[in-house]
Amino acid sequence: MATETVQSTLPKPITEVLYLAFELSQMQWKLGFTIGIGQPPRIRNITARDLNALHWEIRQARQRFHLPEHTSVVSCYEAGRDGFWLHRYLHQQGIANLIADSASIEVNRCKKRAKTDCLDVTKLLTMLMRYHLGERKVWRTVTVPDEECEDRRHFHRELADLKVERTRHINRIKGLLTGQGVCSSI
Secondary structure (H helix, E strand, O other): OOHHHHHHHOOOOOOOEEEEEEEEOOOEEEEEEEOOOOOOOEEEEEEOOOHHHHHHHHHHHHHHOOOOOOOEEEEEEEOOOOOOHHHHHHHHOOOEEEEEOHHHOOOOOOOOOOOOHHHHHHHHHHHHHHHHOOOHHHOOEOOOOOHHHHHHHHHHHHHHHHHHHHHHHHHHHHHHHHHOOOOOOO
């Protein structure tokens, strides 16, 4: 059967959707946009937490894919230390967002896997589309805690970070004192 015949028999989505996947890091975010499987993604970098740049890139993606300004956006990112503030912000902006449990993302174990932010964001885009089209076992999503619960969790993480930093400073001071021939009781 000719490709055109097969494609013409497949159901078309009722409304177009702009898919957006985030690969978050401390200094920059990699964004991946697409409108469907088989469509090459638009990959862009922005400074981490630059929400004006995020909105600008969404507008640019709508233009690139010839979508109206009111086209729905569905996004995702992997759960991480950044927390849930971005999820809450996206929802306030009318963007449907999912947070994927990192441990549940499928990995091909048969061969050595290349790991780059670009590959990761493309993989997230594909999985987001599959999930959005009904394949719920693609990954597990994370339940977003209320802000009070999240704040308590951040306190414990910050305390653990400070303890590690304190130990690093103590060891450094001991090393400097030993190097100077001074006995320390720190």
